[in-house]
Amino acid sequence: MSGANEGRSLYERLGGIYGIAGAVDDLVDRLYDNESANRNPAVRQFHEKGGHAGFKFLVTAWSVQETGGPRVYPGRDMRESHTHLKVTEDEFDNVYTTIEQSLFQVGVPKPERDEFMAIIESYRSMVVAPENRDAA
Template sequence: MSDQESESLYERLGGAYGIAGAVDVLTERLFENDTANRNPVTAEFHEEHDPAGFKYLVTAWTIEHTGGPEVYPGRDMEEAHEELEVTELEFDVVRTEIKATLYHVGVPEPETRELMGIIDMFRDEVVADEHRDESWTAP
């Protein structure tokens, strides 16, 4: 087994600094994305909260879910998104921004694919039941 194969995704993404840098770019993209902010609850959240706290939570969540230390202090994904009433489209818009950000900051394809697999595992916890499209299949 090569050294790269034995490294966690967290390590291959550059650890806390690499992840924080990507999340910094991602947050700017999400706060400016008109489609992502079409959801009135999301738009209100972005207007009322400083992006720094959101960046911290997304960074900590990503660190933990990619094999880094357990540092995420937030709620689970279902609880955190419950009142947002996220639709399949809104999930896909955020998913697209995540993937585009990974490409933008130069994350290699294998790591991008692996992280997107993690994101896709949380679709059912993020998308509201009444907005779930049972015919949807992963990209």
Template sequence: MSTSLYERLGGTYGIAGAVDVLVDRLFANAAVNANPAVHAHHGDPTNAPGYKFLVTAWSIQATGGPACYPGLDMGAAHRDLAIASHDFDAVVTEIDATLNFLGVPDAERREFMDLIEGYRAEVVATPTPA
């Protein structure tokens, strides 16, 4: 029986530790915050603890851990942010760099990055036809 990605990432504590680092990096990342709607959220440091909680819970659940994410689905959560493909790419780059920085093994890092990429269609805003 194979172990879940959740277990291979260190369970709740491993994921929470990684998210703690990641969110600090995302909030400081100029490319991620170039989107004004994202910057409005990230520009308020009081949002960081709640964001860390939601990203941790989402990551736990998405990687095969217990169902604990109380937030909106990815489409609804990002609907009003006008996320462009390059905005999504900036976040993907930061997630990958953070996982690499933290020493997450390549197989687990790639598996998590594939999981993130699977949400691109839900997160990236589609242009409204004229």
């Protein structure tokens, strides 16, 4: 089956830097206002410090890189950047759902949403603190 998306990276199908930055703009605003996420004291403290614009930059750069765009992410790896937050499975699920909502809100088609969400899911074991992981 041949189509317009054949051979195109997820980065390209998401609209490149502009499409990804638009989704991240919506996402980070949602995360900073997310009462459930902010119940975690370490997350709340991070959000209270500000850095909204810098966080949007890092999430955009990470997303660009993870979807097949240029390697531009200057931040720490996921495990290192989340260790001090002691993220639980429920907190990961909450952010996962928030990401999915943002992608839907900005009009990302379902196949691309599903592909991006699979990337997010692949990072669960790096983001959720070992002591908070559900027994498999």
